[in-house]
Amino acid sequence: MTTLNDSIDKMLTGRIVIFIDGESTGLCIDLRHYPGRTPQEPDVEKVVRGSKDGFTENIIENSGLIRRRIRDPRFRCEILQIGVRSKTDVCICFLKDVANPGLIKTIRKELKAIDVDGIPMADNAVEEFILRQGWNPFPLVRYTGRPDVAAVHLLEGHIVLISDTSPSVMILPTTLFHHVQHAEEYRQVTASGALLRWFRFMAILASIFLVPLWLLIVTDHLLPDFLNFIGPNDKDYHIPLILQILIAEVGIETLRLAAIHTPTALSTHSVSLQLF
Template sequence: MEILDELSALHEMDRKKDFKALVNQRIIHHSVEKTDLVDELIRQVFTGLIAIKIDGDSECFLIDVRTYPGRQPEEPDNEKVVRGSRDGFVENIIVNTALTRRRIRDKGIRFEMLEIGERSKMDVAIGYIEGIANKELIDIIKQEIKQIHTDGLVMTDKSLEEYIVKQGFNPYPMVRFTERADIAAEHLLEGHICTYIDTSPSVIIAPSTFFHHTQHAEEYRQSPAAGTMLRFIRFTGIAASIILLPL
């Protein structure tokens, strides 16, 4: 309504001028794009954008005024720490990428947006730092995502993992999930690739090894000796559970 009020308040002389220029000048606090494709127009309207069509013009203005219901970033229940940040990922992909970018203010950080689902049109972002991440692995993940043909990706992160990871009969996890923004940022700095899915508070981290699944955020906030000791105790417990239990 605010946009319509702004445009309807134009004087008669202003309306006779270039209407495209007036829209760009008047609607300055919103993201405005132009398109002349009907399919693109329909897709963007279904995602929450509003469209302004000028009589006699082949192009249409798409204005982003979306607001999604959601919760505020809070500490994940399964990754609590004694010391450290208390903000975690939510179900909004824009908020999640912003939480990551807040921690890595580097010109090389990239978030490439893709779309999955013939009907759901789910947004997926591939996050990495250019110059650190493996370019071949980035291309492989993007190619696997582009080859997904399905009506929808309702179960989000787990469904996407099954599409892009050829696990076979391997019982061990091939990727790592996290709901903490600091953990995702730390892995990006180490050269990993994070995949963000809209409506999911979890981020897929790849590649990952067995040792990545034994890490905890608390270790990053301990002294090197204490962190190493905690990890050694954890490895000892894993080995004991494998070797001693059959006995």
Template sequence: MMDEQDERPDKRAERKSKHAAGDSRQKEQSDNEKKFSPIPQDLDEVLERLKNEVGYGTSFDIVVREMSFGDKRVAFFFMNGLANSLLLSNLINRLTFLNPDHLSGDAFKMFFNEYLPSSQAVKQEDWNKILTSVLSGNTALFIDEEPFAIDIDAKNFPGRGPEEPSIERVVRGSRDGFTETLMTNVSLIRRRLRDPQLRYELVRVGARTQTDICIAYINDLVDKELLEAIKDKIKAVKLDGLPLADKQLEEATVKRGWNPFPNVRYSERPDVVSAHMLEGAVVVLVDTSPSVMILPTTFFDLIQHAEENRQTPFIGTYLRWVRFAGIFASLFLLPLWILFVMHPEYKPSALDFLGPEKTGKLPLVVQFLLAEVGVDLMRMAAVHTPTPLATAMSLVAAILIGDIAVQTGVFINEVILYMAVAAIGMFATPSYELGLANRIVRLLLIIAVSAFKVPGLVIATTAVLILLCTERSFNRPYMWPFIPFDLRALMNIILRPPVLQNRFRPNLLRPQRREKMPKPE
């Protein structure tokens, strides 16, 4: 009896939760039904709604062209500058061939079914959807006394052609890069991956911007759980808009807080993106952005460059090691030098020449902090300076200001030298976001060493390592294959393997098919 009494409250609670879930589903369905708005059959009412809702008659780029074909009044609604005028002209010419004597409401349906491909025109009965479609570049054809509109795909976005990315340049390799037009970027990937399993799913985010977001993956390779997690996070974004495109989407989905290390790898190269997709990664393309997000990513993905795979395995490995050394120097060269200067007893006898002959008018820590700020100022000035003046600005900043600062005693020669080495190592980092994060870590290490000497360096380094080891990118360990340890994958990072020896896809992505190629006989 006691067991039955204990079970009754649980059953009641379960029934209540089911009823609540059912009520929420009904409410959600009713909300979706409210969102549906039928298209008025009266063309005059359509024009009046266009004036009130989208600013027809006020905004000069909103175009409505009224025409008559036979006994039917029609109106073309499109955005000036986003519509393909040539396609619309051909469409109007074809409409003039309709016989007025046999024209009826079904004639337009038959016309579009017979004379236009299905991919170019569809019938739309929802007012809100037709408005969003036109604002995205399509053209709407409203027909008097008809409860629908014809949604015509006649986009013609202004944009530039594919160019070589300014960040991910290579000596050997393709020169095309992503642009701000989504269809161009999709085509660049499709050109390299002629795989029937390649999938492009379109999602719109932003209540006002209605930004097109494309989720791309290879269906028989990608981990379905990872794919669904990414799609759920993107669909759950509730923002007014994404005017800054992919960066705002990253912050809304990853939600990293104040962690400086990037959890997303950006790339503007179609070959790099295609290579990651062949390993089972998911990529996200955002309209109006030339950068593509590769998900998930690791710390070691961010320090690899396409140039390594454009050279022989030996040269690629050498380039990779040089890059690793540059990144290590950008992080630890300045803190270690400050530590050796402040505590010469820790300095090996072979490094006695590292000490400065004079310390200058300012403390060494202050000199390094000022030099860090100076490098950032020069970088920002180079970005904002017109290209013809950028070279002159760099010469003035690097030579004149640096030389005068040394002569006046504000800086010593060693500070300028080691700061330059650290800056070069930072700029050698393939990921711009990781380079900025490493700069923050370097500042933290410099301050920790100056304040707490050896314990400060050890504690700060340990804190950064703990942060990296506990970080996850879409539920994948950020420091893989170091933690958790994977020897095969770690060797593929230390060495650039030959193509025929790189037979397996990384375990991190949990691909449906591990092998890239059959085992050689």
């Protein structure tokens, strides 16, 4: 370290700085140990077979979990600091001889151009700054909490961004097909893995076209006689059928949000005990 401001930044991250009389530079020793949890399997990416570890909120542990799977000297981890006040560490991970150098340069440039007080929302804030997605509803990056998934994408030439305090990493660039992949497929034989992926594709297509197709068949009386029990039997309903479907969609989305944000039975029991 050659400047006092650099030394202050290092000390604020928990490192030890040693100054020697008569020397113009100092020594920085990294003995940081932040309080946190141990690596455990992510709740949304569980597998029957495979590793049970996952990313944590510690950027050093997360990069180490990937390094454990890719022991290649060409695997690079570049750490940048983002935020004038927060100085959040963001790590760019890539394989030097596999990833696109132009893309790496562009991402590095976009990260250095971020000028904000801080990014407390970590990777989500970084995504908004570097991609400028706007009103596009489709995801442009993929998030994962599994080190093995991140390692597979690195070997394919993708770039992984690790943000400190975030238990997930960002994979880019991605396409629609990357979002329908699952770690369980890689633990199966080729035929079984391909079959699982095709089932997932069919489920996606069914979720998109099944309701409109059902509405078209019911309203245009295209059902055969032996399937007349499908759909509304009373044609004198006061609420339009399309409005009923929209209400049902809102109800399902509300139930999904409630299932995500409702505390577990143990935490609910603890809250009730605290109230008494």
